[in-house]
Amino acid sequence: MSDQVSRRSLLAAGAVLGLGSGAQAEAAVEETQVPPQKGRSMVGVPFERHDTVRVAIIGLGNRGGGMIGSFLAVPGVKVTALCDVNATAATRAANAVTDAGQPAPALYTKGDHDYENMLRRDDIDLVYVATPWEWHVPMAIASVREGKHVGVETPFATSMEELWQLVDASERYQRHCMQLENCCYGRNEMRILRMVHAGLFGELLHGAGAYNHDLRELLFSDTYYAGEWRRAWHTKSRLKGDLYPTHGLGPVAGYMDINRGDRIVRMSSMGTPALGLAEYRKANEQPGDSSWRERYVESDMTISLLQTAKGRVIRLEHDVSTPHPYSRLNHIAGTKGVFEDYPPRIYLEPRNTNHQWANFDEYKSYDHWLWTDVPPGPGGHGGMDYYMVYRTIQTMRLGLVPDMDVYDGAVWSAPVPLSSKSIDQGGAPQPIPDFTRGRWHETRPGVDSVKPV
Structure with a gap:
């Protein structure tokens, strides 16, 4: 040996x-996980100032089309270009822009790669990518290569090679490539973040996040996901684990200052058999439906344990194919107490001493300034979508450092390939590389931002 x-x-x-x-x-982390740097670090790099942020959107389906209202509602935004292979969706989105009183945006609808033509325009500052997952990486890289900042929907990427490609591209072209994780801007998540940083939980020990969302009806819908693309990811043999980790991991990573004083170094995962989608298909789909040619391999429930350099532990869960109420868990615990969400409940010493959960509303004074000082806007998910867009645009207009950068997105999506690899290896631990290349030690701001004056 x-x-x-x-x-x-x-x-x-x-x-x-x-x-x-x-x-x-x-x-326990192998040093060979970090490749040589190909450009300058994007840690702490501010946006250049923009009086008006000119936005282009690629992907105008349920997510992209639904986010247009949020962009249009933020002061200082001009939507200049839209791209989708579905011309009807693009036209519908363009009508929303003109209905808001803005000039008609340019439309790019001529095939899968027409976005490349759009990105050559000189009137785009920020590209928002809301397409099927296999397009996230090529579209993001093309955006930064053409000198645009880019925000990408979840997941950032589905392989370790692709995650490093995004990091390298952001550094090489000195443009921000961000995983726009809306759950980091949820009211509960932002309140807990401020409470953690105020020391109310003492020294942090462990947390949990999840995407437990019964999507069976939507996954088998003929219209919700164009071409039923999302269900196809449950048939890919290389991906059997957590396909959607960022909604749960992003907020918990914020609580633990991941990439800002601590980092996640390894993870182990286990997955259940893949039975839920096949059972739902049997009960709801006609014998001639195309879904009967599919074999599902994605675990119905994936449970992962992640450990940080400081020894803290994070539990992640993912389940979109069995019946259950929605939950992101959103759990954090320290030496002074614990918070658990869905429903929200809290127990903190010395305020709570009777071993009974307290009402989370008692801590409203810790709400983030986005939720107290910025009027609510349009958009879904209880307001978090709008505040995510508002803050992103604000940092660009004021020339500030973004709340989240390419290194955050890479860490949050690393469980996609690594959970599957761990499952294939019987739960064996997988090292998570240091995407910051050593700068994770630095204390720096994140989503817990100070209100600009």
Whole structure:
């Protein structure tokens, strides 16, 4: 047995048994995970100032089309171009722009790659990508290569190679490439973030996040996902784990200052059999439906454990194919108490001493300034969509550092490929690379922003 194999075996064995915390967890990560840097770091890089932020949107289906109202409602935004292979969807979105009193945007609807023509325009500052997942990476890279900042829907990417491509492209072209994670801007999430930073939870120990959302009806809809593209991801043999980690992980990563003083170093995952979609198909689809040619491999429930360099633990869950109420878990615990969401409840010492959950409304004074000082706008998900767009545009107009950068997006989506790899290896721990290339030690702002004066 070679020294290299022997070392890897020891690391794997130590991880399975539980390698303590802090330096030991960091030691379990193989150094070969970080490739050479191809450009300057984007940590702490501010946007250039924009009096008006000119926005282009690629993908005008349920998500992209639904977000246009949020962009149009934010002061200082001009929607200049729209792109979708569905000309009807593009026209409908263009009508929303003109109905808001703006000039008609340019439309790009001539095939899968017409977005490349759109990106050559010189009147675009920010590109918003809301397309099927396989297009996220090529569209994001093309955007930054053409000198545009880009915000991408979840997941950022579905392979480790693609995640590094996004990091490298952002650094090489010095343009921000952001995973626009709306759940980081939820009212509860932002309140908890401020409470954590105020020290109310003491020293953090563990947290949990999830995307537990019964999507079976939508996955089998003939119209909701164009071409039923999202269900197809449940048939890909390389991806059997957590396909949608960022809604749960993004907020918890914020609580733990991931990439801002701590980092996630490894994860282990287990998955259940893939039974839910086949059972739903049997009960609801006609024998001749195209779905009967599909074989589902995506675990109905994936449970992952992630550990940080400081020894903290994060539990992630993903389930979109069995019957259950919606939950993102949104759980954080420290030496002074705990918060659990769905429904929200809290227990913090010294205020709570009777071993009974307290009312989370008692802590409204910790609401983030976005929720108290900015009037609500249009959009879904309880307001978080609008505040995400508002804050992104605000940072661009004022020339501030964005709340989230390419390194955050890469870490939040790393569980997509790594959970599947861990499941294939019987739950074996998988190292999560340091996408910041050593700058995770730096204390710096994130979503818990100070209100600009």
